[in-house]
Amino acid sequence: MSGLRVAVVGSGPAGVYAAAALARAGDVSVDVLDRLPAPYGLVRYGVAPDHVKMKAVDGALRKVLEDPAVRFLGNVDVGTDLTLADLHRCYDGIVFATGAAVDRRLGVPGEDLPGSFSATDFVAWYSGHPDAQLDRFTLHARHVVVIGVGNVAVDVARVLTKTAAALAPTDVPGHVLDVLGASAVTDVTMVGRRGPAHARFTTKELRELGEIAGADVVVDPADLVLSPAEQEAVDGDRTLRANLEVLRGWAARTPTGAPRRLFLRFWLRPVEVLGTGAVTGLRTERAGLVDGRLVGTGETVDLPAQMVLRSVGYRVVPPVGLPLDETTGTVPHDAGRVLRDGRPVPGVYVAGWLKRGPTGVIGTNKPDGTETARSLLADAPTLPRAPERDPDAIVALLRERRVRAVGWSGWQAIDAAEQALGAARDCARVKIADRGTLLSTAFPELSAEADTPSR
Numbered sequence: 001m002s003g004l005r006v007a008v009v010g011s012g013p014a015g016v017y018a019a020a021a022l023a024r025a026g027d028v029s030v031d032v033l034d035r036l037p038a039p040y041g042l043v044r045y046g047v048a049p050d051h052v053k054m055k056a057v058d059g060a061l062r063k064v065l066e067d068p069a070v071r072f073l074g075n076v077d078v079g080t081d082l083t084l085a086d087l088h089r090c091y092d093g094i095v096f097a098t099g100a101a102v103d104r105r106l107g108v109p110g111e112d113l114p115g116s117f118s119a120t121d122f123v124a125w126y127s128g129h130p131d132a133q134l135d136r137f138t139l140h141a142r143h144v145v146v147i148g149v150g151n152v153a154v155d156v157a158r159v160l161t162k163t164a165a166a167l168a169p170t171d172v173p174g175h176v177l178d179v180l181g182a183s184a185v186t187d188v189t190m191v192g193r194r195g196p197a198h199a200r201f202t203t204k205e206l207r208e209l210g211e212i213a214g215a216d217v218v219v220d221p222a223d224l225v226l227s228p229a230e231q232e233a234v235d236g237d238r239t240l241r242a243n244l245e246v247l248r249g250w251a252a253r254t255p256t257g258a259p260r261r262l263f264l265r266f267w268l269r270p271v272e273v274l275g276t277g278a279v280t281g282l283r284t285e286r287a288g289l290v291d292g293r294l295v296g297t298g299e300t301v302d303l304p305a306q307m308v309l310r311s312v313g314y315r316v317v318p319p320v321g322l323p324l325d326e327t328t329g330t331v332p333h334d335a336g337r338v339l340r341d342g343r344p345v346p347g348v349y350v351a352g353w354l355k356r357g358p359t360g361v362i363g364t365n366k367p368d369g370t371e372t373a374r375s376l377l378a379d380a381p382t383l384p385r386a387p388e389r390d391p392d393a394i395v396a397l398l399r400e401r402r403v404r405a406v407g408w409s410g411w412q413a414i415d416a417a418e419q420a421l422g423a424a425r426d427c428a429r430v431k432i433a434d435r436g437t438l439l440s441t442a443f444p445e446l447s448a449e450a451d452t453p454s455r
């Protein structure tokens with residue numbers, strides 16, 4: 001019998017690192033499937049465009065997808081185009097690494113008013129995600145409130161505060177750059193419901209906010225007064241200590257009168273997104289901790305805003321009916337082996353955010369994906385073998401269902417087209433956002449045919 005056949009669903013860092021560890025084992029062939037025509041998941045569609053160094057991780061991921069033991073199949077939606085049963089028919093093992101793309105809800109009135117968006121939507125739009133509506137954001141707002149003080153909040157606040165000129169050398173799509181260039185935004189306010197000693201951002205990311213040309217960072221020194229318990233926590237944690245040092249430096253600065261201002265506010269709990277018909281502000285309540293519990297003081301603070309971005313974390317929606325542990329918000333697993341009612345589901349594994357929740361940095365996915373691959377390889381001798389062993393059977397099945405899988409050559413055509421767009425803007429790449437254009441670039445013959453791709 002031929003070697004092990006594995007499907008990895010999701011071509012983000014967790015999936016690709018799992019594929020790398022599987023391919024390294026030898027005598028394993030891996031298909032990496034992704035519902036998007038382009039690979040790299042969060043590296044391409046989540047890492048901010050100006051985080052060029054972190055984006056360069058795609059070079060390492062590309063090497064894996066170019067390994068002869070690995071095949072990329074984009075534009076294939078597992079759950080829609082293929083069922084779990086289809087995968088079991090063609091693969092001995094299946095690793096799900098589809099992430100946690102859905103935003104958490106805030107649960108306050110006005111959350112769905114026009115002008116109130118999830119940060120996920122904004123990130124998808126500026127990253128040129130094919131699911132993002134091209135004209136979703138206009139940036140006519142002068143004041144923007146960003147709810148949350150994690151690294152995603154820092155990303156969106158930074159992109160809103162930077163000038164279009166500063167973002168032009170990045171891969172942001174042309175239509176995004178046009179909107180950023182015409183942006184009316186002058187004030188961006190990040191709001192933490194707890195204090196600076198509880199903020200989730202990391203120091204390197206925080207520090208970048210103070211380096212934005214044409215913007216003043218404003219911090220109220222009163223927000224930086226710590227309780228004895230907070231002081232103790234800060235003393236014992238290098239990141240918190242460094243964060244506080246950065247914030248104190250800003251609190252001591254005199255604003256220069258720069259055209260844009262970025263405020264960091266703490267201890268304000270969102271109560272309501274204000275407005276009738278459209279957002280006019282965010283109502284917050286001053287809050288504090290009592291016995292570790294966040295308690296409102298009754299004092300209301302209204303922040304004017306014509307746009308609110310909710311950046312309060314992501315949540316896992318398990319694919320193809322995999323179980324969800326409501327307490328951890330993840331798919332229950334044992335070192336990557338999916339557990340249903342405490343028992344391993346034969347041949348089914350998870351990696352990345354599905355496995356550990358929306359935490360960690362890109363690099364966290366390497367040990368995570370490797371651990372899952374190791375579990376699968378250890379189980380291999382006892383895994384029931386898939387009946388269909390022809391590697392082309394899955395492509396034929398997709399064709400039958402009128403789904404055109406984007407293979408590596410299709411992605412290379414997209415890659416080349418994006419680099420050509422980049423050359424015209426004097427940068428390495430400009431992303432193509434529109435799904436139809438991605439597909440007609442991957443399959444040039446289709447633009448001449450009446451037969452258009454399925455999605």
Ligand code: NAP
Pocket residue numbers: 105106147148149150151152153155192193194198199200201205269270311312313314358359360361362
């Ligand atoms: P996060 O780190 O979990 O931060 C979520 C923020 O939302 C916290 O400040 C949290 O406050 C706040 N929040 C949650 N519920 C709230 C509510 N009901 N009202 C007000 N505030 C609320 O999530 P994230 O920023 O989405 O980041 C996800 C992961 O990606 C993290 O591991 C992050 O480090 C990573 N990431 C890394 C980078 C980078 O390395 N450059 C960039 C982007 C993302 P509480 O703490 O009070 O709950």
